[in-house]
Amino acid sequence: MAQFSNYPLIRVLAEYTRNPSERNALSYLCSREGGTAYLSQVRANQLCLLDLLLALPSCQPPLTRLMEQLPRLMPRPYSAASTMKKGHVDFVFNTVNFERENGRLFARRGVCTGWLEDLYSQTVSERPKIHVYGRSNQNFRYPEDLTSPVIMIGPGTGVAPFRGFLQWREEREVQKNDASLGPAWLFTGCRYQDADFLFSDDWKTWLESGILTRISSCFSRDDPQSSVKYVQHEIKRNFKDVLDFMESNSKATIFVCGDARNMAKDVQLALVDGLIVEKGIDKAGAESIMADWIMAKRYLQDIWT
Numbered sequence: 001m002a003q004f005s006n007y008p009l010i011r012v013l014a015e016y017t018r019n020p021s022e023r024n025a026l027s028y029l030c031s032r033e034g035g036t037a038y039l040s041q042v043r044a045n046q047l048c049l050l051d052l053l054l055a056l057p058s059c060q061p062p063l064t065r066l067m068e069q070l071p072r073l074m075p076r077p078y079s080a081a082s083t084m085k086k087g088h089v090d091f092v093f094n095t096v097n098f099e100r101e102n103g104r105l106f107a108r109r110g111v112c113t114g115w116l117e118d119l120y121s122q123t124v125s126e127r128p129k130i131h132v133y134g135r136s137n138q139n140f141r142y143p144e145d146l147t148s149p150v151i152m153i154g155p156g157t158g159v160a161p162f163r164g165f166l167q168w169r170e171e172r173e174v175q176k177n178d179a180s181l182g183p184a185w186l187f188t189g190c191r192y193q194d195a196d197f198l199f200s201d202d203w204k205t206w207l208e209s210g211i212l213t214r215i216s217s218c219f220s221r222d223d224p225q226s227s228v229k230y231v232q233h234e235i236k237r238n239f240k241d242v243l244d245f246m247e248s249n250s251k252a253t254i255f256v257c258g259d260a261r262n263m264a265k266d267v268q269l270a271l272v273d274g275l276i277v278e279k280g281i282d283k284a285g286a287e288s289i290m291a292d293w294i295m296a297k298r299y300l301q302d303i304w305t
């Protein structure tokens with residue numbers, strides 16, 4: 001029912017809609033001329049199958065026909081927020097909420113995160129077994145060379161893999177000031193420091209032990225007057241140090257994890273802007289440095305929409 005309404009699905013719905021004006025509305029949405037209306041009314045508002053069925057009461061497709069149109073439920077990937085040392089893997093998720101607005105006729109949650117959230121109201125023995133499988137990401141790994149400086153940028157649940165990175169550093173049992181462990185700088189953030197700052201105790205412990213050498217955190221809703229709300233603002237504010245970090249060691253690497261739609265783009269823009277200002281070069285020159293970092297695998301992303 002939460003399946004988003006694509007062209008083939010709307011075409012089938014139109015076939016089984018008795019009321020002519022409702023049928024015409026559906027036919028228009030999946031026609032060539034109706035492309036713009038489809039994008040602005042259905043796609044942009046993320047209307048799902050149930051929204052359309054509720055809005056168009058004369059649309060009554062047979063269940064079998066509907067089932068043919070619905071894809072298999074796909075697995076959702078989640079970043080591991082820990083190493084495997086303790087015999088289990090932690091992960092964190094953000095419940096996706098779709099409010100009742102913009103043509104959506106009922107409020108709903110994301111299919112997987114809504115379900116995961118409900119598991120918390122059950123006792124451990126009531127919870128079903130969840131089938132999970134591991135998938136390693138060869139392009140987003142802690143550097144082989146432990147002396148490499150790392151900058152980790154991960155607001156919200158994007159911070160998950162960096163907790164794993166830092167646990168791994170800790171497991172190497174490299175002591176504070178040990179020359180074999182390069183510096184590790186974390187940029188993270190959330191809305192409210194007191195309500196949703198993930199793993200804050202871990203960061204504190206690791207700062208004290210030297211496993212984490214620096215943290216730059218920001219909280220977008222705590223201070224309405226503050227101009228530093230998101231990680232990209234922190235990056236801009238500290239850009240001179242970021243550049244020193246990257247230029248001090250040819251293996252220094254920036255890792256970015258989290259939202260692809262806004263955050264990842266804004267972080268890249270902040271880095272380009274910083275390069276322009278700090279190095280006194282033009283935009284093309286700054287973008288070329290970014291491209292070099294990407295080519296040399298010194299700028300790595302694990303991002304999702």
Ligand SMILES: Cc1cc2nc3c(=O)[nH]c(=O)nc-3n(C[C@H](O)[C@H](O)[C@H](O)COP(=O)(O)OP(=O)(O)OC[C@H]3O[C@@H](n4cnc5c(N)ncnc54)[C@H](O)[C@@H]3O)c2cc1C
Nearest residue numbers: 004046047048076077078079093094110111112113157304
């Ligand atoms: C490599 C990777 C790592 C990830 N790691 C994490 C993590 O650590 N933590 C975390 O919280 N998430 C993570 N995600 C995201 C996660 O996999 C899920 O996508 C997310 O939790 C939402 O799943 P859901 O089933 O709750 O939402 P869904 O029901 O799948 O809805 C989510 C999105 O699907 C689209 N969508 C849904 N319905 C419609 C519609 N009707 N019309 C148009 N579009 C629609 C929208 O873009 C919506 O935002 C990761 C993703 C990737 C690819």
